[in-house]
Ligand SMILES: Cc1cc2nc3c(=O)[nH]c(=O)nc-3n(C[C@H](O)[C@H](O)[C@H](O)COP(=O)(O)OP(=O)(O)OC[C@H]3O[C@@H](n4cnc5c(N)ncnc54)[C@H](O)[C@@H]3O)c2cc1C
């Protein structure tokens with residue numbers, strides 16, 4: 001069995017998020033903290049659990065991004081992926097989901113993954129598109145927002161086949177179940193598992209293991225993986241006005257607490 | 271290229287879900303600029319009657335996309351059935367609900383059609399005649415305006431973002447209704463059915479005041495603080511963001527948002543919640559929103575009536591002592 005897990009490096013939004021000079025993406029402030037997209041941690045953890053059930057399974061973790069994305073690939077190795085692939089972008093420009101999906105699709109097209117896992121959504125662009133797009137490009141069946149899975153494999157080796165049972169999340173606590181023929185792609189919803197902390201042995205191995213770095217070329221060029229023309233264009237980014245109708249309480253913390261209590265009393269909540 | 275706008279209806283048990291009317295309102299507003307025709311697609315095993323009703327009620331031309339393979343939702347059948355019909359129509363826009371199912375098939379459909387794809391759309395503006403679609407990124411901290419580059423664009427529209435005008439009057443002229451039958455059965459995905467929700471309790475639905483915890487509470491122990499704050503109010507309940515459930519700090523029945531509960535209490539107090547669109551989708555109906563967050567730029571402040579920029583660990587005890 002061969003599994004590919006797509007892991008994206010994202011800017012941690014707990015800190016300041018500022019629009020860059022071009023007005024089209026986010027500034028990389030010196031203090032900016034980058035980390036693995038949390039939904040992808042769930043996807044990677046799910047792959048590790050499948051490997052535990054099917055020894056001999058190989059897990060590749062892949063990230064497309066600029067030089068710094070190598071840290072996220074390495075993080076995936078620390079968590080337990082067997083190989084790390086960095087589709088290297090030579091600038092920090094934002095790419096639309098279809099562009100990224102095409103790169104990942106081109107990389108995966110002749111590598112015969114039995115299963116591809118992605119996160120349900122990236123925390124930065126919040127598109128939720130790359131997973132199903134990769135599946136459609138590769139003509140794999142897919143299910144998004146998966147909350148549980150069970151793999152049934154028949155045969156072994158390169159022509160292994162089988163099916164995967166999945167439950168995907170609907171609104172209001174409902175789920176719906178499907179059986180997909182392998183090879184297939186799933187996007188993993190948060191809460192399916194508890195991602196583990198890296199084991200020391202993996203951390204040590206990851207430190208010395210070389211990443212597989214593949215340059216992603218510019219549109220028009222072909223080798224080894226290249227970009228299609230973008231299908232959408234960002235016109236502008238904007239920080240929304242902090243408040244439409246409300247007020248931000250001012251003063252020191254105790255004054256604010258006093259004001260809040262007053263307001264709540266006036267409105268008869270207290 | 272033609273300027274037609276297609277709305278894909280979302281049904282449950284052969285009933286039109288309310289989000290479909292939001293899509294219609296969105297499509298009509300989008301059409302107004304260039305008086306484009308809006309047409310509905312109603313997929314399902316036997317949607318003739320539902321499609322007929324919709325055509326009567328809205329005056330829109332409606333296509334009932336029917337057949338046994340469409341008895342249950344299935345990404346493969348949905349996408350294949352729609353792509354075949356849409357590829358010949360070449361509509362300008364295809365509007366799909368940003369629901370679990372909508373998000374499941376929309377991006378694949380866009381790839382198959384060679385279309386642009388814009389998800390979680392909350393609105394649009396017009397500039398030099400072209401529509402710019404508005405969506406949020408970074409948990410709502412930044413607003414993004416996007417334009418499509420292709421002749422056809424697949425849009426998923428965020429539930430609750432686009433208000434339905436007061437129950438629009440029944441159309442004077444009923445729309446036409448066309449039936450298209452789907453023969454193709456799915457090859458790679460088999461539908462096994464819907465699994466009912468675990469038992470729910472009514473606490474959140476009945477509460478006047480909901481005090482909600484986000485990842486910003488920092489640790490499970492600190493839930494106690496939130497619980498004590500909730501205890502100040504009568505008829506109160508504890509809610510939380512999805513992240514808090516994922517961390518195992520509270521059960522999923524407390525989750526508020528797109529994939530959790532939708533609530534509309536008299537007072538909603540958000541503690542350490544960033545205000546991602548998926549969370550807002552479940553509480554935007556609250557009468558009054560108080561937000562406590564240490565980040566002055568957190569998106570939750572955009573919809574708050576009272577905002578407090580403080581560390582909740584120091585602030586909440588002060589509120590209880592005040
Ligand atoms: C398909 C899908 C469905 C989803 N459905 C839902 C849903 O139904 N409900 C939901 O909630 N989410 C849902 N999400 C997840 C959503 O996108 C966000 O990831 C989630 O809401 C973030 O939760 P949070 O605000 O608790 O955490 P974060 O976004 O991490 O925010 C934490 C906040 O706490 C603040 N903070 C930190 N420390 C302190 C402190 N000491 N004092 C004060 N403030 C502090 C930070 O400034 C930050 O704003 C869904 C996602 C997907 C992809």
Ligand SMILES: Nc1ncnc2c1ncn2[C@@H]1O[C@H](COP(=O)(O)O)[C@@H](O)[C@H]1O
Nearest residue numbers: 006007064118119121122127128129130
């Ligand atoms: N640059 C990338 N490198 C690797 N995987 C990615 C990348 N962008 C997106 N993905 C995967 O696609 C998922 C959805 O991303 P998005 O469509 O951007 O919301 C993420 O959770 C990742 O699993």
